[in-house]
Amino acid sequence: MKLPEMKTGLTISAVIHLALLLWGLISFAAKPLEAKPNDALPVDIISDKQFSEITKGVKDGAKEKPPAPLAEKVAPPTKIEEIKPKVTEKKELDAAKADNQPPPPAEEPKPKAEATKLEKKEPPKIDPIAETLKKEETKKKAEEKAKAKAAQQLAKQPHFDPSKIAALLDKREPMRQASAADQLNQTPSLGKSDGNAAQLSQSEIDALRRRLGECWNPPPGAANGGQLKVVLRVLFKPDATVATPPQLVAATASPFGPAMAESAKRAILTCQPFTMLRADHYQQWKDIEITFDPREMFGG
Amino acid sequence: MTGQGSDGGPLTRAAGLLLNRRTLIAGAAAGAAFGLRPRRADAVVSIDVTQGNIQPIPIALPDFVGGGGNDSDVGRNVTQVITANLKRSGLFAPIDQAAYLERVSNIDALPRFPDWRAINAQALVTGRITRQGDGRLKSEFRLWDVASAEQLTGAQYFTSPDIWRRVAHIISDAIYQRLTGDSGYFDSRVVFVDESGPKEQRVKRLALMDQDGANVRILTRGSDLVLTPRFSPSTQEITYMSFVNGQPRVYLLNTETNQREVVGNFPNMSFSPRFSPDGQRVIMSLQEGSNSNLFVLDLRSKQQVQLTSGPAIDTAPSYSPDGARICFESDRGGSQQIYVMSANGQGAKRISFGDGRYSTPVWSPRGDIIAFTKLGGGSFAIGIMKPDGSGERILTEGFHNEGPTFAPNGRVLMFFRDPGGKGGPSLYTVDITGRNEQRVPTPGFASDPAWSPLLAST
Numbered sequence: 001m002k003l004p005e006m007k008t009g010l011t012i013s014a015v016i017h018l019a020l021l022l023w024g025l026i027s028f029a030a031k032p033l034e035a036k037p038n039d040a041l042p043v044d045i046i047s048d049k050q051f052s053e054i055t056k057g058v059k060d061g062a063k064e065k066p067p068a069p070l071a072e073k074v075a076p077p078t079k080i081e082e083i084k085p086k087v088t089e090k091k092e093l094d095a096a097k098a099d100n101q102p103p104p105p106a107e108e109p110k111p112k113a114e115a116t117k118l119e120k121k122e123p124p125k126i127d128p129i130a131e132t133l134k135k136e137e138t139k140k141k142a143e144e145k146a147k148a149k150a151a152q153q154l155a156k157q158p159h160f161d162p163s164k165i166a167a168l169l170d171k172r173e174p175m176r177q178a179s180a181a182d183q184l185n186q187t188p189s190l191g192k193s194d195g196n197a198a199q200l201s202q203s204e205i206d207a208l209r210r211r212l213g214e215c216w217n218p219p220p221g222a223a224n225g226g227q228l229k230v231v232l233r234v235l236f237k238p239d240a241t242v243a244t245p246p247q248l249v250a251a252t253a254s255p256f257g258p259a260m261a262e263s264a265k266r267a268i269l270t271c272q273p274f275t276m277l278r279a280d281h282y283q284q285w286k287d288i289e290i291t292f293d294p295r296e297m298f299g300g
Numbered sequence: 301m302t303g304q305g306s307d308g309g310p311l312t313r314a315a316g317l318l319l320n321r322r323t324l325i326a327g328a329a330a331g332a333a334f335g336l337r338p339r340r341a342d343a344v345v346s347i348d349v350t351q352g353n354i355q356p357i358p359i360a361l362p363d364f365v366g367g368g369g370n371d372s373d374v375g376r377n378v379t380q381v382i383t384a385n386l387k388r389s390g391l392f393a394p395i396d397q398a399a400y401l402e403r404v405s406n407i408d409a410l411p412r413f414p415d416w417r418a419i420n421a422q423a424l425v426t427g428r429i430t431r432q433g434d435g436r437l438k439s440e441f442r443l444w445d446v447a448s449a450e451q452l453t454g455a456q457y458f459t460s461p462d463i464w465r466r467v468a469h470i471i472s473d474a475i476y477q478r479l480t481g482d483s484g485y486f487d488s489r490v491v492f493v494d495e496s497g498p499k500e501q502r503v504k505r506l507a508l509m510d511q512d513g514a515n516v517r518i519l520t521r522g523s524d525l526v527l528t529p530r531f532s533p534s535t536q537e538i539t540y541m542s543f544v545n546g547q548p549r550v551y552l553l554n555t556e557t558n559q560r561e562v563v564g565n566f567p568n569m570s571f572s573p574r575f576s577p578d579g580q581r582v583i584m585s586l587q588e589g590s591n592s593n594l595f596v597l598d599l600r601s602k603q604q605v606q607l608t609s610g611p612a613i614d615t616a617p618s619y620s621p622d623g624a625r626i627c628f629e630s631d632r633g634g635s636q637q638i639y640v641m642s643a644n645g646q647g648a649k650r651i652s653f654g655d656g657r658y659s660t661p662v663w664s665p666r667g668d669i670i671a672f673t674k675l676g677g678g679s680f681a682i683g684i685m686k687p688d689g690s691g692e693r694i695l696t697e698g699f700h701n702e703g704p705t706f707a708p709n710g711r712v713l714m715f716f717r718d719p720g721g722k723g724g725p726s727l728y729t730v731d732i733t734g735r736n737e738q739r740v741p742t743p744g745f746a747s748d749p750a751w752s753p754l755l756a757s758t
Contacts, residue, residue, distance in 0.1 A: 208347060212349045217353055219480045267349075291347070292352075294352060296350040
């Protein structure tokens with residue numbers, strides 16, 4: 001028990017601690033944290049239904065241009081090359097128009113004479129069909145031959161020569177196809193609305209809800225009926241029609257209950273098919289539970 | 301960190317431990333990632349539909365087929381009455397028969413629903429009238445839901461042939477009730493005061509008719525002035541006031557037996573009495589000097605009970621359908637307002653607080669609203685409010701609209717309007733939402749309507 005030693009050590013320690021604390025208290029004294037004045041950001045809380053409605057638009061509004069891809073420079077106008085000879089583009093089987101092809105001499109008087117008589121049109125037409133088919137076949141063969149020749153030429157290319165890399169470099173102006181267009185557009189677009197998404201999108205649900213609201217005709221007496229809710233379960237076929245009659249899952253007990261349930265059933269059955277539901281999301285919407293609640297309509 | 305004992309050097313032990321910890325962490329991370337993987341929601345999607353359209357229901361009513369002979373004429377008439385009833389209610393939109401694709405000839409077979417769906421009918425009514433061998437009329441009908449292709453309801457009635465109109469009204473009630481959930485009001489009658497003659501010398505007679513204006517029956521001769529007929533809510537009896545030799549007298553008339561009795565000579569009566577819900581008592585206001593008080597009179601024992609007292613004018617009382625409360629008009633607060641008190645006269649409370657003077661309150665047979673006449677701004681208006689005074693709504697305004705009376709289902713109000721000038725008053729109906737105001741056809745001018753309860757319920 002070495003008390004005196006401990007005592008000095010204790011006192012020194014206590015004193016130093018106290019000193020530290022006091023210093024801390026004074027130096028870290030309450031300086032109120034200054035809050036920089038922020039610009040008030042207007043915030044609007046909307047439901048997703050309202051969000052969809054913002055983007056709903058009007059039926060007769062101006063058609064939106066599809067989102068433009070990023071374009072950093074204006075591309076030079078590209079020449080439209082005609083790859084195929086003119087003749088095959090015109091697949092019309094009207095013999096009179098096939099000017100480039102020498103029509104068989106036997107056909108000539110017939111097409112000219114058929115102006116008034118319809119029956120005679122039929123036989124002459126069959127022949128021109130065969131003619132053009134034959135011509136297409138010959139052209140195809142010619143193309144294939146050309147392709148084969150090109151392939152052969154490529155195959156004949158000499159082995160890779162490192163010293164002649166410069167010669168092999170593409171001398172054309174660097175031009176990313178993706179970023180050249182007719183008009184400059186510096187902001188890349190956000191993508192397209194029909195891009196792939198795995199989930200049933202909120203706007204599909206809203207479109208379905210809106211469509212049902214258009215068809216639903218609740219009994220007017222429901223206004224005074226108090227809390228009237230009807231829940232129906234619907235199974236859909238892949239073509240968005242109803243597979244089985246809607247089943248009643250729940251309804252508030254009320255004299256208007258049966259009339260409400262029937263009006264809801266009627267709304268679902270008369271409103272089909274629900275074309276706004278996308279076929280690739282079928283797994284999400286094949287089984288839906290719909291709650292019909294007229295409270296909002298009657299100011300409840 | 302370094303463990304004690306165990307084989308192998310510290311390096312291998314440490315490596316083993318690290319490995320263990322690493323594998324532990326890796327395993328935990330993998331487990332968490334596995335748990336958080338995106339899973340397909342197999343749960344049922346649920347959506348809420350909270351908005352709809354209140355629109356008349358499109359309904360198809362092909363002529364009722366006839367069992368034989370001229371039954372098809374009766375069938376056609378019945379169909380026309382039903383169509384007119386449903387159309388007048390404002391809740392149905394009967395489709396023109398010219399548009400029908402299928403000709404119904406056998407009501408026991410399933411209709412071709414695609415044909416009815418093609419014309420956008422949501423409901424279909426088919427029926428048959430057959431005169432039986434014993435002279436009775438057999439009327440049958442079926443109500444179909446076109447969208448789900450099933451029958452909703454059907455019935456058959458055996459009646460005497462001359463009340464085919466009542467059968468049509470009963471069938472209309474059944475259709476109305478099945479599709480709207482509300483009970484119907486078509487099988488009822490209206491008693492009113494039929495006015496004829498020049499304005500200075502009007503002849504007023506009591507008249508009784510079906511609610512659609514048919515079968516008008518004059519009940520009094522017109523030599524005495526008649527006023528304010530009232531229908532009993534549970535019996536087929538009417539009270540009305542008649543001035544005999546200048547003295548007001550209250551009569552009780554049974555419309556089925558045509559028997560008339562005098563309720564009493566009330567020299568100091570201004571309004572006709574109203575019935576209590578059970579039809580055994582009448583409540584009325586009697587004048588004493590400059591004030592008027594409410595009294596209840598038992599029709600059988602003729603005993604009188606005074607309900608209100610005081611210097612104010614208390615008049616135009618009306619019972620609630622459960623008989624527990626009474627609404628009346630009083631000017632005890634300074635101007636004519638509506639008050640509600642319990643049936644024994646206690647606890648009178650004012651419920652009308654708008655601008656204007658309120659009068660002639662009538663309690664709906666459903667008990668959920670009170671209709672009244674409001675005088676303000678130089679015009680009369682018919683309005684409704686809840687029994688606690690909230691939800692006041694004006695249904696119609698005009699120069700002189702007065703005397704609202706409720707249909708048996710509490711959804712439609714009838715009142716009379718006097719345009720002033722050379723003409724005379726006419727009867728009008730309006731839905732309690734304020735929509736669908738229609739004129740009721742009467743042989744001449746008409747005022748003071750009173751709607752009977754459903755005939756089948758009395």
